[in-house]
Amino acid sequence: MNERGLDVMRTSGYTHSRQAKLAREPARRIVVHPTEGRKQMALECINPRDLPTPQTYTQVVVATGTRLVFVAGQEPEDVHGKLVGRGDFAAQARQVFGNLGRALAAAGAVPRHVAKITIYVVDYRRDEHLPIIEAARVSLFGDHKPADTLVGVVALSPDYLIEVDAVAVVDG
Known part of the structure; x- marks a missing residue:
């Protein structure tokens, strides 16, 4: 959980120190929405660390669905x-x-x-x-x-x- 109470998953392909990795990694929040009798749809909300973190929207959204x-x-x-x-x-x-x-x-x-x-x-x-x-x-x-x-x-x-x-x- 981050300071705003959001679930945040951090991933990285960097091989530098952990601190350097965290500075470069985007903040990711996976939002999974169950739907009745259907597969789950997910939106991955990403605010890259090297861009401003907006209060009212997400910089990048990766959507998986059909x-x-x-x-x-x-x-x-x-x-x-x-x-x-x-x-x-x-x-x-x-x-x-x-x-x-x-x-x-x-x-x-x-x-x-x-x-x-x-x-x-x-x-x-x-x-x-x-x-x-x-x-x-x-x-x-x-x-x-x-x-x-x-x-x-x-x-x-x-x-x-x-x-x-x-x-x-x-x-x-």
């Missing part, structure tokens, strides 16, 4: 295709992550199966937007931290401020 699920960019729309939260970034962020959860469920996947997300934000300003994104993201993913990319964009559909897509791995 079925890839690609979720199209989820927009801040209700079931009728109407924009939710015009001008309200927090409302739109909650909506896109909620829509992402519903899209995953439709494919037989759950948030912990997600290996990678991409977040698109209009006129991205880190200090303003990141705390709101993280709150919406935690509401879907809890402590699961898929790899992610956050991209600032000039525009999405008119009045749309955020969009999120995902790749999940499920045995099946």
